[in-house]
Amino acid sequence: MSQEAEWIDQFAGLKRLPPDVVDILMRNSAVVSLPSGSRIYGPGQAPKSYLLLLDGSVRVQQISETGREIVLYRVSAGESCALTTACLMGYEDYPAEAIAETDIHAVAIPRTTFEELIARSHEFRRFVFTAFSTRVTNLFRIIEEIAFSRMDIRLAHKILELSHGADDVTSTQQQIASELGTAREVVSRIFAEFQRRGWLAVTRGHIKINNRPALERLASEH
Amino acid sequence: MSQEAEWIDQFAGLKRLPPDVVDILMRNSAVVSLPSGSRIYGPGQAPKSYLLLLDGSVRVQQISETGREIVLYRVSAGESCALTTACLMGYEDYPAEAIAETDIHAVAIPRTTFEELIARSHEFRRFVFTAFSTRVTNLFRIIEEIAFSRMDIRLAHKILELSHGADDVTSTQQQIASELGTAREVVSRIFAEFQRRGWLAVTRGHIKINNRPALERLASEH
DNA sequence: GGAAGTATGTGACTAAGTCACAAAGCCGGA
DNA sequence: TCCGGCTTTGTGACTTAGTCACATACTTCC
Numbered sequence: 001m002s003q004e005a006e007w008i009d010q011f012a013g014l015k016r017l018p019p020d021v022v023d024i025l026m027r028n029s030a031v032v033s034l035p036s037g038s039r040i041y042g043p044g045q046a047p048k049s050y051l052l053l054l055d056g057s058v059r060v061q062q063i064s065e066t067g068r069e070i071v072l073y074r075v076s077a078g079e080s081c082a083l084t085t086a087c088l089m090g091y092e093d094y095p096a097e098a099i100a101e102t103d104i105h106a107v108a109i110p111r112t113t114f115e116e117l118i119a120r121s122h123e124f125r126r127f128v129f130t131a132f133s134t135r136v137t138n139l140f141r142i143i144e145e146i147a148f149s150r151m152d153i154r155l156a157h158k159i160l161e162l163s164h165g166a167d168d169v170t171s172t173q174q175q176i177a178s179e180l181g182t183a184r185e186v187v188s189r190i191f192a193e194f195q196r197r198g199w200l201a202v203t204r205g206h207i208k209i210n211n212r213p214a215l216e217r218l219a220s221e222h
Numbered sequence: 223m224s225q226e227a228e229w230i231d232q233f234a235g236l237k238r239l240p241p242d243v244v245d246i247l248m249r250n251s252a253v254v255s256l257p258s259g260s261r262i263y264g265p266g267q268a269p270k271s272y273l274l275l276l277d278g279s280v281r282v283q284q285i286s287e288t289g290r291e292i293v294l295y296r297v298s299a300g301e302s303c304a305l306t307t308a309c310l311m312g313y314e315d316y317p318a319e320a321i322a323e324t325d326i327h328a329v330a331i332p333r334t335t336f337e338e339l340i341a342r343s344h345e346f347r348r349f350v351f352t353a354f355s356t357r358v359t360n361l362f363r364i365i366e367e368i369a370f371s372r373m374d375i376r377l378a379h380k381i382l383e384l385s386h387g388a389d390d391v392t393s394t395q396q397q398i399a400s401e402l403g404t405a406r407e408v409v410s411r412i413f414a415e416f417q418r419r420g421w422l423a424v425t426r427g428h429i430k431i432n433n434r435p436a437l438e439r440l441a442s443e444h
Numbered sequence: 445g446g447a448a449g450t451a452t453g454t455g456a457c458t459a460a461g462t463c464a465c466a467a468a469g470c471c472g473g474a
Numbered sequence: 475t476c477c478g479g480c481t482t483t484g485t486g487a488c489t490t491a492g493t494c495a496c497a498t499a500c501t502t503c504c
Contacts, residue, residue, distance in 0.1 A: 454496090
């Protein structure tokens, strides 16, 4: 129980749950582990429980018939698979694919327990709906980006995002292309231009940022 | 009250609500009317209540800085503004814009009542989450289309959708371009090609379908 | 009938995606 | 250590999509 009391602290939105609700949550949830690379949900693999991620990272993406991919969002430690849950509750098939990017630990809440928590607790509702709206807002942003933004701007943005403030990014061009839903050749050509300008140094599987302000300036153009 | 009892029948998912829940719903909701063209939500104009559309049609769209638009989805009579509501409950700003396409009548449920209904009724939760997952599924489909589909295929698809089974569509090329998030010139050129093939006849503000099977064949190429 | 406003067509150009293939880097085994 | 196979990256040639500028055509209404 003390171990369980620990995990709940990872979720800011759940800290204020009343004790009886915490009790229901604890009794009916389980901590699960999955190895890196496992497919958590996908078409024909409907979600069965609400997941709260304790550790690791989950990538949610769509794959086209021609094999091109686009990353819709990531679920990180301390977050929940909010949209999946909507599909779970609406009994709809989940049309995207969720892949564990690292080994992960998560709390699994069965559908019936999830419903009970929703019914009982204002705080839990708030937690769930806030997660929803964050994801939906983010999806809207992605649609806007794909439809209206230039690829060089999106790429500058993505490199800065992947760098986490450091100057080195370890990723292949194909992986970055998949993040953005474009073709590898396009990434290669834009990188060539960025290198020509002295903003980056690109080697196999690796990008070094040499002029962060320039990238930030370009990224902010949208 | 009999008038109110009528509107609830328009929503298949609400028919089985228990009487006490119906009572709460009736006491705390109001039927509102808005003229065609009114902006219902938008950035800086946060939703204040959950809307159930009785009559008319609402277009939810995004507008880029350069003025290009894209339609995300429509809310029709008998449906709810599900995504908006998530933002309402999550207290996040709604990043898209909802416009009444026709004069509309809708039932407005205040946030606090909405929460009470969610807490009390399994059927109401089911109704809300089903609407939610339908919208999210649809957003995923749009992202896939924008990112991976050819414009001629998307355009064929859209014309068939706008035709509602008839052979005439009344719409300007600019309106169709906005639906698809592309530029008017692109629509004009693809129409030129469709006309060359004898599939369409295009006049000012009007499209006549002359070869529906051909359009369907192209649209189904996905 | 003409003016103003709206809608459509088109050329020239840039950006992005596709296809085919070459070249370079990496890794493991002989 | 060197070689072969695999992965990653680069590039030319081409198609598709979006942008900009402007011409032309249709409508409406005075």
